[in-house]
Amino acid sequence: MASDDCRKDDLLEDNRTDSGIDSYRSILKSEEPREPSADLIGPRDKISTGEERLDSAYGSSSITVESLSEIVGGCTLSSAKEEQAQSSELSEQEENLLTTITEDGDTILHLAIIHEDEFIAQQLIQLFPKEVLDIQNNLYQSPLHLATYLNLTDVVKSLVEKSSSLGLQDQEGNTALHVACQHGQIECATEMTREVSPSKLAPILETQNWRGLACLHLAALNRQYQIMKLLVKKGADLNIQEGTSGKTALHLAVELHDVTSVKLLLSRGANVDAAMFNGCTPLHLAVGRQDAAIANLLCQSGADTMLRNMEDETALDLADGNDDILALFPFDDIQISGRSVVSVKF
Structure with a gap:
């Protein structure tokens, strides 16, 4: 177990964009480290998703919308190309913004989004280079994660347009797209997938969080039908297996007794006979849960009633005398312990 925790920590470190400022101080040519602004110290408003705060868990900050506006002040990029050409260096005020990191790893952009x-936020997105847009705080949340949590669609759109990374994972292994799938942020999910090429999007759709769940799994678990349709349209693998037991989205939908998801997945071509690591198919799960309606849907979609799991059980072996379930199976297929008890021949 300890080795698993160590591996998770290593993965987090590998996937995290440096939340310090060393990675871009050399660009700014700043000689001395800067302390966090006094405006960022003190009590901080709590923003919660239920279990976790959205920003980071440090004591907090008295940042207000007004003080944020004062911090940003007149620090905007010149729109005149000739002025940009004349000076490649940032102003001191711009540099202060770039090098201000709170004790919990939040940039001012994180704070603007939290508020x-x-x-x-839009001003800062235009001001900051990509390296700053991808900074993750101490919960490994990038500005894109936070904007998605809060369903700030326009901010998400701007971050994506500035090439903010879609592949960064938070402390639970979730990308921003995972967050959208879990919380039903369809507009945010649409913006994150709109202009992304299939080759770049595929790795994101295949990414598993630390529970082994890909985006489609989270959408299915949370009955997010619109997002499920979007993911499939964008090329998500319908039969991708989650990492702990090998369930597909169809297995998860069956476990939830979610007829709508089952129909959606089957209509899009999900493998009705996909097997978990233990050999159980969706039909095994439906019959084991005494769900005749879903078992019937699976049978109508061509589910193989004779497939065996690693316990050498067919779905029929799990029927447990349920007449509604038994009625779904051909009479001459009835078996006990793998042996046919009735053989009808004409």
């Missing part, structure tokens, strides 16, 4: 100040 849902979209105007300030």
Whole structure:
């Protein structure tokens, strides 16, 4: 177990964009490290998703919309190309913004998003280079994660347009697209997938969080039908297996007794006979849960009633005398312990 925790920590470190400022200080040519701004120290408003805060768990900050506006002030990039050409160095105020990191790893952009100040956030997105846009705080949340949590669609769109990374994973292994799938943020998910090439999107769709769940699994678990349709349209593998037991989205939908998801997945071509690591098919799960309606759907879609799991059981072996379930199987297929008890021949 300890080795698993160590491996997870290693993965987090490998996938995290440096939340310090060393990686871009050399660009700014700053000689001395800067302390966090005084405006960032003190009590901080709590923003919670239920279990975790969205920002990071440090004591907190008295940042307000007004103080954010003062911090940003007139620090905007010149739109005149000739002015940009004349000076490649940032102003001191711009440099201060770039090098301000709170004790919990938040940039001012993180804070602007947490306060849902979209105007300030948009200004900062235009100001900051990609390296800063991809900084993760101490919960490994990038600005894109936070904007998605808060369903700030326009901010998500701007971050994506500035090439903010879609592949960064938070402390639970979730990418921003995972977050959208879990919380039903269809507009955010649409923006994150709109202009991304299939070759670049495929690895994101295949990424598993630390529970082994890909985006499609999370959408199925949370009955997010619109997002499921979007993911399939964008090329998500319908039969991708989650990492702990090998369930596909269809297995998960069957476990939830979610007829709508089962129909959706089957209509899109999900493998009705996909096997978990233990050999159980969706039909095994449906019959084992005494769900005649879903078992019937699976049978109508061509489920093989004679497939055996690693316990050498067919789905029929799990029927446990349920007449509604038994009625789904051909009479001459009835077996006990793998042996046919009735053989009808004409």
